[in-house]
Amino acid sequence: MPDYKWTQIKPLLEADRNIDLAAITPLYDTWRHAKEKLEKSSPENLKGFTNRLIRSLSIETGILERLYDLDRGTTEALVENGFQEELVSGTSTDIEPSRLIDFLHDHEAAIQLVMDCISGNHELTKGYINRLHIILTQHQETTSAVDQTGKRLEIPLRKGEYKDQPNNPRRPDGSIHEYCPPIHVESEMDNLLDWLGGLEAEDPIIVASWFHHRFTQIHPYQDGNGRVARALTTLILLRADLLPMVIDRDLRTEYLKALEEADFGNLTAFASLFARLERAAILQALSVDADAKITRERKLSSAVIESLAAKFARRREVKDTELRRANLVAEQLRQHTRKLIEESLNQLKDSVSQIAEPDIHIVEGGPDRENSHWYKFEVIQSGARTGKFVNFDEAHYFIKATMRVERERLIFVTSFHHVGRELSGIMEATAFSQLESYEASDDRGRVSQDFFPCSLEPFVFTYKTDEKEIELKFAQWLDAAIAVALQDFGDRL
DSSP: OOOBOOOOOOOOOHHHHTOOOTTTHHHHHHHHHHHHHHHHHOHHHHHHHHHHHHHHHHHHHHHHTTSOOBOHHHHHHHHHHOSOGGGOOTTSBSSOHHHHHHHHHHHHHHHHHHHHHHTTSSOOOHHHHHHHHHHHTTTOOEEEEEOTTSOEEEEEOOTTSOOSSOOOOBOTTSOBBOOOOGGGHHHHHHHHHHHHTTOTTSOHHHHHHHHHHHHHHHOOSSSOHHHHHHHHHHHHHHHTTOOOOOOOGGGHHHHHHHHHHHHTTOOHHHHHHHHHHHHHHHHHHTTSOOOOOOOOOOOSOHHHHHHHHHHHHHHHHHHHHHHTTHHHHHHHHHHHHHHHHHHHHHHHHHHHTTTOOOEEEEEEESTTTTOTTTTHHHHHHHHHHTTOOEETTSOOEEEEEEEEETTEEEEEEEEEEEESSSOOSEEEEEEEEEEEEESSTTSOOEEEEEEEEOOSSOEEEETTOOHHHHHHHHHHHHHHHHHHHHHHHHHHO
16 A cells, blocks of 8 residues: 555545435434433433443444453453453453453543533533543553654653654555644644534534544544544534444454545545444344333323323324334335346356256245245344344335255345334344255255355335435345355355
């Protein structure tokens, strides 16, 4: 990769505003509506979910910075139970457990400062960001630097103060990445905050990804810039009444690559990553069990209460009818899916016919076909693995395609189902395949069956989604899922 030469940061560009986030934009209002209901019906459960999300963010932000490493099992224990040193063994991390807990408390305290800013106790100023840096680096005394001879050494970390020396890293391939020179940091931070103040009406995911990237271009501190950028990203999302997003350690390479693409003028991959992570957080939040009931003193007569109940029930029925418009989108996508799958299998048929004549069948599923219970187990299990609740009390649609060639059969299923314990108006598409082997090509004696998820990420849509606006993205998503299924099947033949 060529050297990256520093240039002054740019405001939000028209190309940035035009990044296609049609798949997540309808989720914003849906989540805000659901959040209001959860705050009334199950505030403790919502608070618990948010706290776990913040603890996960606090852990992963340090792993991304290579401050420490931590195994998955201990990570889950700390997320669930809080940052307790007795949960950390010496073999689960590469630093002293007590030092790890200090780092985690620092990161958690920084998010609390973010929440204070949102509640109006602080303004987002350069001084506030410096304070955030001090909190995040409270237990980090030094940072790495390279002297004029190329020797790496540890130097004291300036906390809450802008850098006074260049901090341009050298990549493994020898190229240099230039960040903002120290002399320009003050003015660049002024520009960044001034521009941010005029973006209240813009898409919050676009704004968050733009701000994060421009902040890292400035790289105002000797160290800790990534942690500060992610904390400020959380501030922007929470201000928009969205959820904190967690950039998991497994996404580090994708995250850094998307940042580099943004350095060269293309923010699309970075914004798309943010959208994907926010969508995952919203879908998990919608699966919070709202089991707490609102209790009211019975001060009205039974007749008045019954009258009000009937009125509210009618209002709820109207709202539910609106939310169930997502079913119409699912029906349209099911039709589109059938067409795309038929095209793919017919193309494959020409090649496979050289081995044997394939047997192809396609079945549509849904309440209009009286078979919407098919594949309930597989769909619920796949949702549970990602912390989501699949709502089979609502309509479920699917397309099942099968192709048998001699002793091997491929079953490819695309499912369209509601997400969340209550009707939310949010649905997702997922895809999986089953590969079956038979004793002989002319009998029905199945000897094995393997299950494979074919979509790493679900395709999300809502009752506000316009099918025509997402048609191309859905076709791309489905094509990738079909490719996975056909590759696995082809390996069997």
